[in-house]
Amino acid sequence: MSHKIIKFCLAVLTTIPLVASAQLAENSGFSGELTVIGGMTSTDSNLSTNTQKNKQGLLNSGGSRENTGIFGALGNITYTFGVDNDRQFFAGTSREDIAVGNVALEVGYKQLLTSGTRLTISYLPTLLSEDVWSDPFLVNSARTETERSGNAFRLKLDSIVNSPLSIDVAYARSEIDDERSGSGSGLTAEEQDLLRRGSDSVYMKVSYRHALVPGSGLSSALIYRNSEADGGAMAHDSAGGELSYFSFQGQGKYVLTGSYEYRDYDQEHPVFESTRSDNVFGVFLAYEYMNFLGIRPLSLVSLAGYNVVNSNISFYDESQYLLTVGASYQF
Template identity: 40%
Template sequence: MEKKYLVCCMALFSGQALAELGESGFSGEISALIGFGSEESNFNTDSDKTINNVDNSGQSKSEVLAAPLGQLRYTFGQLDNHQVFIGTSREDIAVGDFALEAGYRFGLTEDSSVAVSFLPTIMGGETWEDPYLVGAERKATDISGNAFRFQYNGIMDSPFSLDLAYYTQDIDVEHSGSQYTSTQQKLLDRSGNGLYSKASYKYMIDSTSLLQPALIYKTFSADGEAMSSKSYGAELSYMKFVSKHAFSISGKYLNISYDASHPVFDIEQKNSEYSLFAGYEYDQFMGWDDWAFNAIAGYDAKSSNITFFDETQYMVGVGVTYKF
């Protein structure tokens, strides 16, 4: 089960997307979240190891999720406009996944900043060595990868922001299509690298409400042509702050097309992805100045022209955050 919801929903409350870096010295937050989630996917290594065909969508598996999140920041400089940070970013993660991030942020003006960061193991997790293996036991293998990220928030003191990333993906043991010819197997190699870009605009409806539309474009160049893809889409987020309460909801759509015909299904894969996230934060929880209560929920669906790639997942969770 991917745990990106634990980050993406919390990101909607993050103040670090603003240019103001804060007072000099150390600051940060530590969050503890627990939730319940379910995922239906043919690539979930917790599902059945043996399948009899590739004509159906994956089985549904549920689990309890727990994740400690947090980030440590150090702000310095005569104008407090330099900052280094490490931890779990509460901003939108470059390729939509849970990851450690370390980097440097520079405040250009009160309303504008740039940041560069490194995200190790951004694509970390497990998948099948050969997801399409029929009539035999499939084996799990590791996914790894890194990302290098650049952000420009408040471009020239405007409401526009830009988020760019270069990322890699490596499948430790790649045996996709082992029951097919060597030529077909080469088309299914999932290791590669990609580019991510997101342009957003912050519109203040009033002093307590924010609407943020964004456009997203991604490319992934895999070693196997049938696994290379281009994605484009849009995202819309709404945030409302009332006294100690903060509410948010965010929706995203992505259209993904692949570069070559999939040799297992003899057709080019085309996917549509839909995501919906909602979050709530209650500051000064239990009367404690530095604590907050959080509740989050997320739903993610992938609809493909090839049933085998259809996926759905959801999660709900609650937790507390300590800010310092």
């Protein structure tokens, strides 16, 4: 299963607190969660290794659509300690990230400060791992796969001074194992260097929660990314936002999130002789039904999502649909 599909799905529902808790967990010691899900995704992208290996026709055109069944498991484990259960070590996937479509292994430390701020410091060793084409721009010829891998470091400040404001900052480095972009397009060595995808990236997110009525509210966020890619045609800045409506009433919980991002690339693309810019739209619906089958720690979980990239270079246009259903067990 590709990283893009995993990143787009595999959801359990986040619990967005309306009031900061005086504890990180009800009880000290170990606790955790295991989620198993299955479903399907439909992808139309020239960059996805789940679609056509041998692109036919014009290079600067959209990809072919591929429908794929998916199955996976994820979870997390925590160890909570301190006089007021205000300190915690954790490893696994974060509920907050999963509910808006982001999944990565995260290992770190969390502490509830006396001000009410929740401080999290973490390391994400698999944030960027995914299969990619070694040279995406081959046409009428079989493309070969390689891997993008990377590591990230993250700092989060949630419910700052018991307020609805949160800040999330991360730094990541990614590498392409066998980078051959443009090698089959008759480009010079200097032009091929412009297409190198390894990068240093900075991510910043500022979010704010607003309660509407008890059990429901809005969460809005502004997001900025800077990717200093090794190749100037791949380096870009992006800015965007998210708006989520959440409702936690009775046994049912859901979060509906809409997102938008604009990407602006630094230099002209040597293959398409144009500087790339993208508009990215997404919508996610995460749902959880607690005490499923009358079993208290068991929940029914589901996610439906749609993501689309509209680029000024048709080669980079893509869209993806997804639907999953599964079960989550807390211990």
